[in-house]
Amino acid sequence: MALLSAVVLSATASIENPSFESDWENWADTDPSAISGVAYAGSKSAKLSGSGAKMEQQVAVSSSTNYRLSAYVDGAGILGAIVAGGTHQVQTNSGAWKKLEVEFNSGNAQSVTVFGAYNGAEGRFDSFALENLGGGSSSGGSSSSSSGSSSGGGGSCTGNSNLAIVSANDDGSNDGHGPGNTIDGSLADESRWSSSGVKWITLDLGALRTVKGVNIAWYKGDQRSSFFSIDTSLNNSNWTTVFASGQSSGNNADFESYDVTDTTARYVRITGSGNSANAWNSILEVDVVGCGGSGSGSSSSSSSGGSSGNSSSSGGDLNPSLPPSSNFDLGDWYLSVPSDNDGSGTADSIKEDELNSGYQNSSYFYTAPDGGMVFRCPIAGYKTSTNTSYTRTELREMLRRGDTSIGTQGVNKNNWVFGSAPASARDAAGGVDGVLRATLAVNHVTTTGDSSQVGRVIVGQIHANDDEPLRLYYRKLPGNSKGSVYVAHEPKGGSDTWYDMIGSRSSSASNPADGIALNEKFSYEIKVVGHTLTVTISRAGKADVTQMVNMSNSGYDTSDQYHYFKAGVYNQNNTGSGSDYVQATFYALENSHTGYAD
Structure with a gap:
């Protein structure tokens, strides 16, 4: 899942080319993204079809002012704004065109980055708008997550589903089978992450979530046991161990489920220490299981992870x-x-x-x-x-x-x-x-x-x-x-x-x-x-x-x-x-x- 950034360019917070009728004009896009002929209004929209897709634009805003960002989303997507390093966002995982809204206060910022994001499945974005609501403190009517901040966790949520994963990273010492392979949906042997020694892979959930479990499909999982631990973090810096001294069964070629200590986190790290045959750590695919958004103000149209988290009508x-x-x-x-x-x-x-x-x-x-x-x-x-x-x-x-x-x-x-x-x-x-x-x-x-x-x-x-x-x-x-x-x-x-x-x-x-x-x-x-x-x-x-x-x-x-x-x-x-x-x-x-x- 990749961030789709829009940065507004005018003092009046006007997003240029908000409905993509001029294709990518005023937007800097990164594949896999495309202009689609399926639109909410007009004849075009922006389509995000895979991890890494994003687009960017910039807006000048007035300081200490409340704003409401909105866009129409068809399918899955995240809409949000980055304001002075903090993130305010809302998400959806399914449905025909629905309007997402997120509110924020600009604080001392003179510009903001508004964004949408690939959310685990294809989505289309159309009709962006940024509305000036006037001065004052933030209304708090949105979900937000700020690096290093623990505010707005999802601890009160119920139910379990596969959470959307924005990206997967390691320290760069893999053998060419990179970390992105663990979130590409494929259990093929060549689609794996492999790194030798005591090595880690970090999964970014994109926002604070309640993490309840991790499902891992191990490479050669039916031939050898892998040794590992699982940690979570709010900020990708301070880590809490939620599953220690783990060992896979050694007899399962598919996913194995590990129940971890429930925590509020944005980042999940799996640290491997080899397997029963050698020092390699190799993972085919990972799912993070949990629930909830990153604050009580999250949109009622949002749902967590890869499954449809709520059954409200579009x-x-x-x-x-x-x-x-x-x-x-x-x-x-x-x-x-x-x-x-x-x-x-x-x-x-x-x-x-x-x-x-x-x-x-x-x-x-x-x-x-x-x-x-x-x-x-x-x-x-x-x-x-x-x-x-x-x-x-x-x-x-x-x-x-x-x-x-x-x-x-x-x-x-x-x-x-x-x-x-x-x-x-x-x-x-x-x-x-x-x-x-x-x-x-x-x-x-x-x-x-x-x-x-x-x-x-x-x-x-x-x-x-x-x-x-x-x-x-x-x-x-x-x-x-x-x-x-x-x-x-x-x-x-x-x-x-x-x-x-x-x-x-x-x-x-x-x-x-x-x-x-x-x-x-x-x-x-x-x-x-x-x-x-x-x-x-x-x-x-x-x-x-x-x-x-x-x-x-x-x-x-x-x-x-x-x-x-x-x-x-x-x-x-x-x-x-x-x-x-x-x-x-x-x-x-x-x-x-x-x-x-x-």
């Missing part, structure tokens, strides 16, 4: 008068609907270009009164193939983004592969590993039909060539006021393994005490890194629920296996009344992959 930023593609970036999706307008005998497919040209259908796919994207699917309808048992109104990921010279199927630029796949497959694919995030509410489920099928709907998937590594279900039984959430993992050519996350998938389940009611918003994150599949369910005011699946023996890391995400409603009932239906409204949808930039 509805204030969604326009109910526009078709779904005007509220959501659907450029890398096509839509299946259970009609047959082309006379093929199978469900219609709305390809990328048509979908993004304002397509909507009042029966199956349209914009809700609150601006959400509605997916509706009855039991009766056309199916996508003769081998499919159920109807669907569902998006299928298409990384080719309308380039029909690229085929739909195969290990190619339209699909992605696991980070554990051979190098030839990773090079040929459109992306490596993946994250799908969504915020939604299930509005209706079927109430008729066989008891084994009633009330079921799939709202998210990972699909492979012929199998389904992940299906995410919501199910509410008649008579129950709340629904359950569970997942299925299907190994290549094998049988499903089921995992209950909230409540039970049983056809006779009692009302789940902690279940999700119809029309209740929640968020999910589906994440694949190498062999590890992680599904997280997030709700406002409740701890996240997480399920991890080890896919080492699932058969998907071969050179011919490809994958794509799916989202929407996949009706899992074919026995009820034909007019009975499932429906869900999505308020945020975001997909990302290592090496993929639309």
Whole structure:
């Protein structure tokens, strides 16, 4: 994650070229960043698609004056201001265009640096503004972190999720496998950090967070034990040991989780002292687990880390008068609907270009009164193939983004592969590993039909060539006021393994005490890194629920296996009344992959 700096240039705090209609004029940009044709206002925005992306500009301000910085963000991002060495910021991790605001007092400063930041996934920024609120002391209506300061910690937060990591650094003595490899989302052997002796790697979280744990995937983790300790710091200078005399298991090629002493920190340092075979310290990937922002004034639209931390609607930023593609970036999706307008005998497919040209259908796919994207699917309808048992109104990921010279199927630029796949497959694919995030509410489920099928709907998937590594279900039984959430993992050519996350998938389940009611918003994150599949369910005011699946023996890391995400409603009932239906409204949808930039 990289800081995206804007420094305002006029005494009246006017940001030049605030909507990027003149491309990068008045901004100094650093890749991977680009001008995007998807905009909140006008025709352009700035897109941040990976670690290191940033842009800068400068503004003169009046001293001892209150200011409000705002910008619209589509996807993930951090917005903030650096004032006399202190940082005031707010963040978001998902959602269609939403307005972020952060307030600060200029103090003795004559200029400030306002910034946005890559926040673990792709994001677009548009319509920057800096408003003069007048003189006086700081209103404190923002989150802030200042180097060396412990103010504004996240100690009261609840729940756990993977925190965004701004950067990774070491002392420069690595063997060419640098520290940035540990936060690139890949578990490939060549994507590692390696340094010999007693050596450290420092992770910058970008702001104060409550750190609760660290997940580490060790190089050759199933062949040797690594020796290490973990420390945290507020200022990258004074350190507190939170995990001492650590030793990895020596029998695990995937992530191992280490529960550390809960602390408020911006920096996390892992110090290695060799392994059971030699003096090398080698790490494939790191996740820092925790929660919270860096102050009580953090934005209600922010969420921590890589998973969607809150389930509040983006509805204030969604326009109910526009078709779904005007509220959501659907450029890398096509839509299946259970009609047959082309006379093929199978469900219609709305390809990328048509979908993004304002397509909507009042029966199956349209914009809700609150601006959400509605997916509706009855039991009766056309199916996508003769081998499919159920109807669907569902998006299928298409990384080719309308380039029909690229085929739909195969290990190619339209699909992605696991980070554990051979190098030839990773090079040929459109992306490596993946994250799908969504915020939604299930509005209706079927109430008729066989008891084994009633009330079921799939709202998210990972699909492979012929199998389904992940299906995410919501199910509410008649008579129950709340629904359950569970997942299925299907190994290549094998049988499903089921995992209950909230409540039970049983056809006779009692009302789940902690279940999700119809029309209740929640968020999910589906994440694949190498062999590890992680599904997280997030709700406002409740701890996240997480399920991890080890896919080492699932058969998907071969050179011919490809994958794509799916989202929407996949009706899992074919026995009820034909007019009975499932429906869900999505308020945020975001997909990302290592090496993929639309």
